[in-house]
Amino acid sequence: xxxxMFVQHLLNGVTLGSLYALIAIGYTMVYGILRLINFAxxxxxxxxxxxxxxxxxxxxxxxAVAMVxxxxxxxxxxxxxDRIAYRPLRDAPRISALISAIGVSFFLQxxxxxxxxxIPREVYRPDWLENAIVVGDIRVLPLTLFVPVLSFLLMMGxxxxxxxxxxxxxxxxxSKDIETSYAMGVPVNRVxxxxxxxxxxxxxxxxxxWTLRYPQLQPVMGMIPGxxxxxxxxxxxxxxxxxxxxxxxxxxxxxIMAVAVFPDLAGYRDALAFILLIGILLVKPTGLLGxxxxxxx
Amino acid sequence: xxxxxxxxxxxxxxxxxxxxxxxxxxxxxxYRIQILNLIAINAILALSLNLIYGFTGMFSLGHAGxxxxxxxxxxxxxxxxxxxxxxxILVSPYSWVQAAQAPFFLAVIGGGLVAAFAGxxxxxxxxxxxxxxxxxxxxxxxxxxxxxxxxxPRLTNGALGFKGIPDYANIWWNFGWFIxxxxxxxxxxxxxxxxxxxxxxxxxxxxKAMGINIFRYKLLSFTIGAFFAGVGxxxxxxxxxxxxxxxxxxxxxxxxLMIVVTGGLGSLTGSVLxxxxxxxxxxxxxxxxxxxFIGSFELKGIPGMRMVVFSLALLFIIxxxxxxxxxxxxxxxxxxxxxxxxxxxxxxx
Numbered sequence: 001x002x003x004x005m006f007v008q009h010l011l012n013g014v015t016l017g018s019l020y021a022l023i024a025i026g027y028t029m030v031y032g033i034l035r036l037i038n039f040a041x042x043x044x045x046x047x048x049x050x051x052x053x054x055x056x057x058x059x060x061x062x063x064a065v066a067m068v069x070x071x072x073x074x075x076x077x078x079x080x081x082d083r084i085a086y087r088p089l090r091d092a093p094r095i096s097a098l099i100s101a102i103g104v105s106f107f108l109q110x111x112x113x114x115x116x117x118x119i120p121r122e123v124y125r126p127d128w129l130e131n132a133i134v135v136g137d138i139r140v141l142p143l144t145l146f147v148p149v150l151s152f153l154l155m156m157g158x159x160x161x162x163x164x165x166x167x168x169x170x171x172x173x174x175s176k177d178i179e180t181s182y183a184m185g186v187p188v189n190r191v192x193x194x195x196x197x198x199x200x201x202x203x204x205x206x207x208x209x210w211t212l213r214y215p216q217l218q219p220v221m222g223m224i225p226g227x228x229x230x231x232x233x234x235x236x237x238x239x240x241x242x243x244x245x246x247x248x249x250x251x252x253x254x255x256i257m258a259v260a261v262f263p264d265l266a267g268y269r270d271a272l273a274f275i276l277l278i279g280i281l282l283v284k285p286t287g288l289l290g291x292x293x294x295x296x297x
Numbered sequence: 298x299x300x301x302x303x304x305x306x307x308x309x310x311x312x313x314x315x316x317x318x319x320x321x322x323x324x325x326x327x328y329r330i331q332i333l334n335l336i337a338i339n340a341i342l343a344l345s346l347n348l349i350y351g352f353t354g355m356f357s358l359g360h361a362g363x364x365x366x367x368x369x370x371x372x373x374x375x376x377x378x379x380x381x382x383x384x385x386i387l388v389s390p391y392s393w394v395q396a397a398q399a400p401f402f403l404a405v406i407g408g409g410l411v412a413a414f415a416g417x418x419x420x421x422x423x424x425x426x427x428x429x430x431x432x433x434x435x436x437x438x439x440x441x442x443x444x445x446x447x448x449x450p451r452l453t454n455g456a457l458g459f460k461g462i463p464d465y466a467n468i469w470w471n472f473g474w475f476i477x478x479x480x481x482x483x484x485x486x487x488x489x490x491x492x493x494x495x496x497x498x499x500x501x502x503x504x505k506a507m508g509i510n511i512f513r514y515k516l517l518s519f520t521i522g523a524f525f526a527g528v529g530x531x532x533x534x535x536x537x538x539x540x541x542x543x544x545x546x547x548x549x550x551x552x553x554l555m556i557v558v559t560g561g562l563g564s565l566t567g568s569v570l571x572x573x574x575x576x577x578x579x580x581x582x583x584x585x586x587x588x589x590f591i592g593s594f595e596l597k598g599i600p601g602m603r604m605v606v607f608s609l610a611l612l613f614i615i616x617x618x619x620x621x622x623x624x625x626x627x628x629x630x631x632x633x634x635x636x637x638x639x640x641x642x643x644x645x646x
Contacts, residue, residue, distance in 0.1 A: 037429050095356055098429055099558055100615045106551060107608035113601030219601075223547070227440070230433065243306055271444035274437030281434055282422050 001260070004137040009260045010253070011144040015213060017252020018151035022206035023157060023229030024236070024244035026199030032175040032239030033195055037087075039101040040081055041203055042226020043108035046219060048074045048204025049123070049211040050116055061069055063126055071204045078200025079193045087189065095138055112219035123215040147209045154205055155245060158198065162241065167194045175239060226269060231277040237290025246288065251276070306630050311476060317433065318468050329466060331536075332580050337471035338532050338571035341478045343556040344565060347524035350554075351562035352491065353518040354498030355424065356432040360526050360553050362439030365446060366415050367408035367527030367543040368534035372459045373452075374404035375399050380461050387457070388450045394625075401465040405531040407475065412527020413520050420519040424512060426556075427462060439550065446542040452593075458541025459534075466535035472534060478525050481590050483565055485521070494518050553577075555611050560622050565622030575607075 002010075023045055030038045048070050055066030085104045089097040099211025129143045163169040170191035173181045182188055210225060211217060227249060251273060259266050280287060321333060345420065349357050374397055376384070381395055389395075399407060423434045426459045485491050493514050494502040504625075505511050534540045556575050560567030585602045614621060 035429075037433060085612060085616070092619060095428060096615055096619055098356070098432065099554070100612060102551065102554070103608045103611040103615060104602055105608075106548075107612065110601040110604035110608060114599055114605055118600060122415055227436070231437075234430070234433070267448040268444055270415065271441045274441050277437050281426055281430060285426065285430070 002137070004139075005260075007138050008140070008144075011140060011148075012255035013253035014249060015144045015247030016256060017149045018148045019206045019210050019213070019248075020225065020229045020232045020252050021245045021248025022151055022154065022202045022209075023225060024233040024248045025155070025241055026203045027087055027200050027230050028233040028236070028241060028244040029195050031233070033171060033178075033192060034085065034086070034090075034097070036097045036101060037200075038086075039098075039105040039226075040085075040108060041199070041230075042222035043105050043112070044074055044078055044081075044200045044222075045067070045203040045207035045210070045226060046112060046222035047077065047108065048207035049136075049217055049221070050112065051204070052208050052211070053121060053123060062213055063124060067205075067208055070208060071201045074204035075197040075201035078196040078203075081110065081200075082193055082196040084122060109219055111162070111223070116217075118219055118222065121217040123211040123217055125212055125215055129212060145291055147213065150205075154202060158202065158241065161198065167191055171195055201206050230271045231273045234277060234287055235280045237287030240287075240289040243287055243289035304628055314472065314476075321393055322468060332576060333363045333468055333470045333582070334466065334536050336573050336576045337475040338477070338529050338536065339467070339553070339556060339576050340475050341525055341529040341532070342553045343560065343568040343572050344478050344482050345522045345529065345570045346553050347520035347557050347560075347562065347565065348494075348525075349519055350487070351557060351564070351568075352486060352498060353494040353515060354428070354501075355515060355519060356428045357519070357522070358547070358550050358554070359435030359555070360433045361440045361524035361545040361547065361549040362435075362442040363412040363416060363523045364530030364533065364549065365439075365442050365540075365542070366412040367405075367530030368540050368545075369408075369446065369453055369459075370411045370527070371404045371408035371515075371531030372409055372462045372534045372540060374399040375401055375463050375465065376459065376461075382458070384454055384459060384461070385451075386599050387455065391451050394452055401463075401470070401535070405470075405528055405535075408531030408534075409524040409528040412530065413524035416520045416523025417516065420516045420523075424515045424519060433645060436547065436550075439545070439547070441547050443542050446545070453542070458544075460539045460541060462534055462538045462540070464535060464538050466532045471532055471536070474528055478528070479565065479569070482525070486565065490514075490517075495563075522565075552607075553611070555607060558611065558621055559614055561620055561623040561624045564623035564627055566619070566626070566628040567621055570622055579603065579607070 026041050026044075027038060028042075030036055051070035051284070052063075052066045052075055055061045055069055056063060059066075060071065062154060081104055085100045086097055089100055116187070128268060130141065132139045132141055134140075167190075170186045170188075171194075173186050174188060178188065202291055206225075206229075207222065210221075227234065229248060232247035232251040233244045234247070235251065236243030236245070254276070255269055255272060258272060259269055265272070318333070321330065325333070342364070346357070346360055349355050373394055378395065378398070382389060419435070419438050423431060423438070427432055447456055449455075486494075493509055494506070495503070496509065497511055497514060501511060552575075556571045558570055559575060560569070560571030582603045584604075586600050
């Protein structure tokens with residue numbers, strides 16, 4: 001592999017990885033607080049991309065405005081999902097909430113099929129993202145710089161919220177011990193709602209950028225990236241935001257590099273993440289950066 | 298009521314069922330027969346998932362994977378050699394795939410056994426994981442099986458799948474296997490082994506403290522469940538006569554999970570009742586997805602509507618009636634006769 005090729009694969013890997021990382025953050029935050037795998041997260045990701053499409057087509061919004069509006073709307077939708085499907089189950093066995101999450105996921109996906117139809121749609125992409133910049137022998141798509149940079153900025157914003165603001169303090173408190181947080185006067189339900197809002201907004205941002213990279217809209221498009229991002233969150237250590245970022249970018253790099261080095265493996269690309277997951281769970285069940293969760297007896 | 302009467306009643310119930318099936322075969326059209334077949338297969342799948350999840354408490358989302366293994370194994374064993382030659386047009390199959398032949402009954406058992414072996418193989422590493430980790434890992438297993446089916450064309454014919462699988466799976470085979478499954482799982486649940494499974498489900502730590510080798514029993518339950526899931530997949534392949542990797546998506550597991558949750562986790566009766574109800578409802582709701590003609594006016598069908606209805610139904614059940622149709626209760630002859638005698642005595646007094 002020449003250096004130029006390597007740099008291109010590297011950029012592709014980081015691009016894909018930062019998309020995974022943005023989704024993984026939402027999974028890891030919800031799991032850290034509620035111990036719930038939010039299956040509906042992959043549908044939130046899909047809806048973000050669709051809302052941009054409809055914002056441009058139906059409301060004639062400029063591209064950038066449509067993106068911001070879609071992110072906000074989807075964030076609100078995430079809060080709504082929590083309110084309707086998860087909050088009534090806070091005291092139920094954890095598996096009930098998990099089944100509820102699977103139900104929401106299927107509901108949103110099929111609702112999207114009903115409302116948007118299952119026909120794949122082409123996505124608008126601004127030209128300046130596609131005109132390759134040439135440096136020496138290296139051809140770089142601006143897209144592969146745009147996505148990681150924007151993702152990085154979003155993650156910095158998230159870190160600020162989690163570590164420097166009051167709701168962030170609440171999130172960290174709840175993830176340590178939800179009962180004590182109640183007792184100490186943390187507005188638990190509101191903080192959880194904020195968590196869902198932020199996580200969903202990040203997933204929407206990821207979905208929108210995903211369609212810039214792979215410009216096809218489909219109601220089922222969220223499933224595979226969603227699962228993989230969840231795996232990235234588990235590999236990085238679920239509950240840890242840094243872990244989700246490392247896991248996401250790592251997974252993106254591994255996928256792109258594995259297929260670049262062994263082209264024969266292309267058909268197995270989707271299985272790679274699951275093999276990685278099973279391997280990690282066996283060696284280090286708490287992931288790379290995860291804290292040990294003790295079974296309380 | 299003593300044991301003998303109960304056995305007699307069970308045999309009588311089986312006889313009534315077969316009389317009904319015989320009548321159905323004579324008087325029902327092909328479509329209704331097909332629904333009956335699907336009921337039997339869904340019941341097999343739901344019972345097997347209920348054993349794993351409802352009775353042993355292992356949240357497994359790998360059912361589609363076991364079904365795929367059963368379906369492919371059985372299909373390879375029953376496809377005639379000439380049909381195989383026609384199917385494998387892109388690559389030639391392995392010689393043992395080409396040569397493999399077995400009668401239908403053995404092929405179904407073979408499908409179950411290979412699925413059970415796969416269950417054993419993935420169970421050993423995965424069953425040490427906690428509940429939702431186990432769910433996601435078994436989901437991963439099912440996904441890997443699907444990717445493998447896509448990528449080993451010499452074994453599975455890749456994305457094209459198999460067509461023209463002999464349709465041996467008539468209502469007698471399907472309901473026969475349903476009875477076998479129900480009998481086996483009911484026997485397990487009512488035995489000491491079943492008590493161990495339920496002890497693990499209710500409190501793993503306490504079961505461990507009682508000296509139960511948790512891992513071994515979990516593995517046993519998982520393997521038995523995988524066997525019957527494989528059987529269900531095998532029957533489904535022969536019933537539908539075509540299979541391909543796309544068929545075994547997560548949606549398939551979702552359907553089975555929905556039946557089990559609706560019926561009640563930890564109730565065999567519930568699983569059977571929910572299989573009947575949901576299968577009929579699912580077929581009945583097909584009309585919303587296909588175009589309707591009123592005279593020359595055509596109403597367009599709404600694809601996806603069926604699953605919208607079902608996912609909403611699942612949400613309602615989990616939010617408002619978490620124990621499902623039956624909770625953990627079972628149908629018992631005592632209960633039935635108890636009702637009669639109570640009513641009788643009330644009338645008498």
